[in-house]
Amino acid sequence: MSLAVVQTRAQLGISAPPVSVEVHLSGGLPSMSIVGLPETGVKESRERVRSALITAGFDFPQRRITINLAPADLPKEGGRYDLAIAIGILSASGQLKGWKPTPDLEVLGELSLSGEIRSVRGVLPAAVAAGRLKRTLVVPRDNAEEAAMAEEVEVLAPVHLIELVEHLLRRRPLAPVVVSESDVGLVDMPDLAEVKGQLQARRALEVAASGGHNLLFSGPPGSGKSMLAARLPGLLPDLAARERMEVAAIASISGRDVRPACDGVRPFRAPHHTASAVALVGGGSHPRPGEISLAHQGVLFLDELPEFPRRVLEVLREPMETGEILISRAMRQTLYPARFQLVAAMNPCPCGYHGDGTDRCLCTPDQIRRYQQKISGPLLDRIDLQLHVPALPPDALLAPTQPGESSAEVRQRVVRAHERQLVRQGCMNRDLGGTVLEQVCGLDADGRVLLTRVMERYQLSARSCHRILKVARTLADLAGQSRVEAAQLLEALAFRGCVDDADAG
Incomplete structure (x- = not known):
């Protein structure tokens, strides 16, 4: 034997x-x-x-x-x-x-x-x-x-x-493999300098990139929502060493190229609105990672958000909170990381022109309500920045492009804000919780009064309150401030759509 x-x-x-x-x-x-x-x-x-x-x-x-x-x-x-x-x-x-x-x-x-x-x-x-x-x-x-x-x-x-x-048998020994030099510097990403106007949307992208916050763009067709979202990866900091191995491991088991992840490039996934729940979260008889895991430590872009079936969108709620997805089958359970940054875009109504200042919208109030209710309250609750993106007027659209801030310039501020967060609390602001959130995002007496009044007026949940505080903390980091002041809180509330002229006054 x-x-x-x-x-x-x-x-x-x-x-x-x-x-x-x-x-x-x-x-x-x-x-x-x-x-x-x-x-x-x-x-x-x-x-x-x-x-x-x-x-x-x-x-x-x-x-x-x-x-x-x-x-x-x-x-x-x-x-x-x-x-x-x-x-x-x-x-x-x-x-x-x-x-x-x-x-x-x-x-x-x-x-x-x-x-x-x-x-x-x-x-x-x-x-x-x-x-x-x-x-x-x-x-x-x-x-x-x-x-x-x-x-x-x-x-x-x-x-x-x-x-x-x-x-x-030591007849012809094999030489160990040596990895070749990286070409990460040759990665070409869309530049923010190509975007005309949309100063508030550009600011929202910078804030989202700095703190890892989820972002929703709403506006008429052609206003540049998808164009703006495609420029977010170029603002994000490079992956850390541990993150690189996690992202590369997911690419490896999915049969994809691992080189971009090993070079520090964050993933950008943009599934079509016909994608199923299994395609998003993963699954199958032999569980494979879905889009949310393929977007781990990167961006998951959902264009035409209300066109996704509601049951498909609801499966995003738990991984958006926990940063992982557990796929259970009869014979096994498989845990995949899924700490992604959600960026979504939608029209305000089925035809897309509601509230654009023209009379093109022919949708009834009931049609508009049903269209917007395709996105549940609990899902919207988890989106930190919710911004309306208006269409550019013809004269601004046809005017010669004026050189604006490039992605590289904005990225420098994003990296500095990101480093402040890691030094202070060891994680991005989106991951703050518990007593650390209270310590890092503490408000003075006036700030607490303002936030209490806004929460009562707009009937905000505790989750919404915490996410507003996290955005305000990111705005303070971008400003290089150690405490969250009234200006950052007001801007965070504005990004949530919770401040009008009366509140600001």
């Missing part, structure tokens, strides 16, 4: 739990069985591994082969275990003379029938986990650059099974 144990890793959300591939050869009728809660894709590896070994010139043992994927209570899916199974069979059958599997080597990859090693999803989380243990990780060549972005891990990337065997 012969036994070989090869180390690999599964995929569970954005984590990569270890899996031991135990290959046992014994007497009896030739057969090959895989145990350890394998799903269909794993069971099919029997034929892939058998054909790959024979095609590559190795002997496939005519014995009883039992393969156990431990731990047995962890579901296994996909072809990521093929390469580990093949190496285990070669080792157990004595075809790798002088080499035995060690815990310091982890193997990941799918095999083609010719023995070529094909790419798999979720390599970056596996590389990060292997790096924590100072282990060497073998991955497909197509995943090499992604894996090498993890720290403290040696990455080997053979193209074919034979290359890996030659390396293990």
Whole structure:
């Protein structure tokens, strides 16, 4: 009897739990069985591994082969275990003379029938986990650059099974993969300088970027709502090191390019209004991340907000508060991070022209009410900045573009405000809560009187009150002030649509 144990890793959300591939050869009728809660894709590896070994010139043992994927209570899916199974069979059958599997080597990859090693999803989380243990990780060549972005891990990337065997037998050692230089400076983003007018909307973008606040633009068609929203990513600070790995891990398990995240670029997702609830939050029989997780630490832009089905929008409420989404299925639960910044745009009525100062709107009051009620109160409660964006008059629209502040100039102020928040409380203002919120956003006596009067007049909830305080704190950070003063509170109330001339006076 012969036994070989090869180390690999599964995929569970954005984590990569270890899996031991135990290959046992014994007497009896030739057969090959895989145990350890394998799903269909794993069971099919029997034929892939058998054909790959024979095609590559190795002997496939005519014995009883039992393969156990431990731990047995962890579901296994996909072809990521093929390469580990093949190496285990070669080792157990004595075809790798002088080499035995060690815990310091982890193997990941799918095999083609010719023995070529094909790419798999979720390599970056596996590389990060292997790096924590100072282990060497073998991955497909197509995943090499992604894996090498993890720290403290040696990455080997053979193209074919034979290359890996030659390396293990020390005949032709593989050189460790080295990640190439970043091209993050070449990332082209829309510039705020291209926006004509809309000074209040530009100010709202700056505030939203500085504190991570949710933002809603409302206005007639063609007023520039989508154009403004597309310029928010260019104002945001780069991702921190920990955030980069989180965002890159989500991209990895989704089969997307991880380089932008590793370079510090925040994601920008803009799903169509026909997207389903599962498309937004994630799911499926094998849970995959949805749009809110793909927008983690970045921007989720929902254009034509009332056109989304209401039941789809309601699933955003919990992750907007918690910053994560738990997807539960009969066999498993998967937790994905979802700390996104919501930016939405909508028309004020079905035709879009209500309140634009013209008589173009033909919608009845009932139609307008039903259209606006497609967005529930609890969802609006979670949107910090709610701004009307008027259409530009023809003379302003056709006038030559005057050079305004660029995204780079505004971003400098945003970065300074962001740094003040991290130094003071260790998080962005949007994440403030509890006693820290009271300490950081404390008002003087006049400010408390003003806020109390506005809350009573507009019947604001406690959540709305807290979000107004957070916006006011961000405005104070932009002004370089240590305390929230009346000017910042009034501006925060104005961004909420809660201040008129009487209040301001």
